[in-house]
Amino acid sequence: MPSLGIDIGGTKIASGLVHSDGTVHEVRSRPVTGMGETALQQVLDVARSYLAVHPVAHVGVALPGGVDPKTRVVTTAPNLGWTDMSLAQRLSAALDRQVHVENDANCAAWAEHRFGAGRGRTNTVLITIGTGIGGGLVVSNRLLVGHHGLGAELGHIPLVIGGHPCKCGASGCWEQYASGSALRAEARRRNWRPGPVTGEEVLRAAADGDPAAVHIVEWVSGHLAHGLTTMAAFLDPGEVVLGGGLGSDKRFVEYVDTALAAFHPSSSRGHVTVRPAELGIHSGVIGAADLAATIHGSAHC
Ligand SMILES: [Zn+2]
Incomplete structure (x- = not known):
């Protein structure tokens, strides 16, 4: 079962379904048109649009900000107006899936390590x-x-x-x-x-x-x-x-x-x-989804 990757950028939310070999399909993009709770709602809308029609094991989110390594709380994401936001917890409760949240550059590095120039x-x-x-x-x-x-x-x-x-x-x-x-x-x-x-x-x-x-x-x-x-x-x-x-x-x-x-x-x-x-603009989506699958331990396929 694939995992869903969501990459929240400064101006748009990219998303896609990622398999265990790093291939990605159902790639989508939509603008981010607000901050704070509005931005959170837009992320939820993106996730629900997949979950309604596709089997999804886990959800991974890449975002431009810091994430506390112990609590996984988003400490700060200034472009999104988030401070001390329990993003993973809130998404997980709303989507009934395990959700992993990570800094976007870290997600890109993970993707290149697993499936790109660093494999x-x-x-x-x-x-x-x-x-x-x-x-x-x-x-x-x-x-x-x-x-x-x-x-x-x-x-x-x-x-x-x-x-x-x-x-x-x-x-x-x-x-x-x-x-x-x-x-x-x-x-x-x-x-x-x-x-x-x-x-x-x-x-x-x-x-x-x-x-x-x-x-x-x-x-x-x-x-x-x-x-x-x-x-x-x-x-x-x-x-x-x-x-x-x-x-x-x-x-x-x-x-x-x-x-x-x-x-x-x-x-x-x-x-x-x-x-x-090697992975270009999809690296955040791929890395976020694969980290979610790796950390939450399910073999996605
Ligand atoms: Zn500096």
């Missing part, structure tokens, strides 16, 4: 690079969630003392130097072009040979490689899976490869290489 390995590091940096860690085939349920907040690894301020309240965080936002911000700092620019414009200009754009992309990819090398020093993952809009951009990844090679002048330390994520 067959013991450890998987997923770094998603879009506007910011997200990610998840699977260590010894277990999702690393941390003491506060905030493990693998990789974008907020402090990289630069006294560096650029970050929306998390700290400064010098990795994502301020190695993300789509960093590409735009660095172009602005260097007065690359008048007016607002996009990361895509910088990448395209670099590909066309604009020397200033090349320097900006080298600067950002160099900071990404710096953070990856830092992680390699304590995890030695061998390879890191890159996802997200910028992390999936072949032009950018070539720069990252070059920068990583420069960080490894000798073979005395663990070398890290990057490979692309």
Whole structure:
């Protein structure tokens, strides 16, 4: 019996039925049009639309927020207006199914570990690079969630003392130097072009040979490689899976490869290489459903 995965994003709720081999079907998407109780009701509507017509073993929910590792209460999901929300408990009572709730980046890492670029390995590091940096860690085939349920907040690894301020309240965080936002911000700092620019414009200009754009992309990819090398020093993952809009951009990844090679002048330390994520936009749905099935112990098929 498949499990239902629901991935609540900033603007939409994606969902699908997931089998034990990671295949997904009945994929749907609908906008999130409210916060608080309204958003909860929309999640319930999505779940009920499946349960009414399909056999479903368990329900897994991925969401952009933190989940207490012991109580499974959603500690905070600012985009949804949820604080200390007993989401799993409330959904479980309403749906008469066991429900597992997990941070969306952790779900994506779990999905890549089980069925994507990390399958067959013991450890998987997923770094998603879009506007910011997200990610998840699977260590010894277990999702690393941390003491506060905030493990693998990789974008907020402090990289630069006294560096650029970050929306998390700290400064010098990795994502301020190695993300789509960093590409735009660095172009602005260097007065690359008048007016607002996009990361895509910088990448395209670099590909066309604009020397200033090349320097900006080298600067950002160099900071990404710096953070990856830092992680390699304590995890030695061998390879890191890159996802997200910028992390999936072949032009950018070539720069990252070059920068990583420069960080490894000798073979005395663990070398890290990057490979692309494989599951794309369905990774949250697949990971949430499979975590629910794995944790609640039923063999879905
Ligand atoms: Zn930060």
